[in-house]
């Protein structure tokens with residue numbers, strides 16, 4: 001039986017060495033944060049240097065949370081990301097206005113969005129990223145949610161929120177997502193990734209993929 005491969009996205013990288021290691025480990029996507037107030041937010045010059053360290057076919061993802069359209073446009077023009085990720089209250093018209101495929105994030109935390117209704121509001125989304133925070137809160141906080149509430153939208157699901165080497169295997173077996181996304185679970189401090197945790201995360205994903213095909 002063929003091994004189905006769960007894609008991996010590492011997010012919130014701020015150092016070229018972390019980007020290089022992520023590429024060596026074989027991750028599929030690397031996320032750069034432009035959300036205001038985030039400790040992982042990049043300045044434009046820093047972001048360009050990091051983006052240049054992401055070779056095809058690894059995807060560079062630009063993450064926004066209610067940023068003004070003009071700022072998103074400026075970053076898209078300068079960085080040429082492969083994919084956008086919208087974490088805030090952005091509507092469908094906003095999300096599809098930048099000529100790039102995008103993921104819409106659904107806040108799955110307590111009191112969170114009624115996921116099924118939200119899915120229908122974004123027909124142009126390339127996929128949905130399920131995060132553990134409540135609506136209006138920032139992501140990247142390491143909060144998991146009850147995976148049994150994960151919807152099956154018929155479009156790719158990127159599972160996020162509180163994942164790490166210790167629970168990503170269980171998460172994959174519970175949700176069978178297209179991709180898993182991690183930030184704080186592979187960090188030593190916000191924006192400072194930990195090489196051993198990055199490697200352990202990738203190994204656990206591969207292990208879960210192998211066990212799923214047995």
Ligand SMILES: O=C(O)c1ccccc1N[C@@H]1O[C@H](COP(=O)(O)O)[C@@H](O)[C@H]1O
Nearest residue numbers: 011035038139140142161162182183184
């Ligand atoms: O990382 C941030 O600071 C951030 C800020 C605003 C919105 C989202 C943010 N992070 C993203 O949230 C998910 C889950 O992160 P975690 O693994 O639970 O720490 C991921 O996509 C982060 O990049």
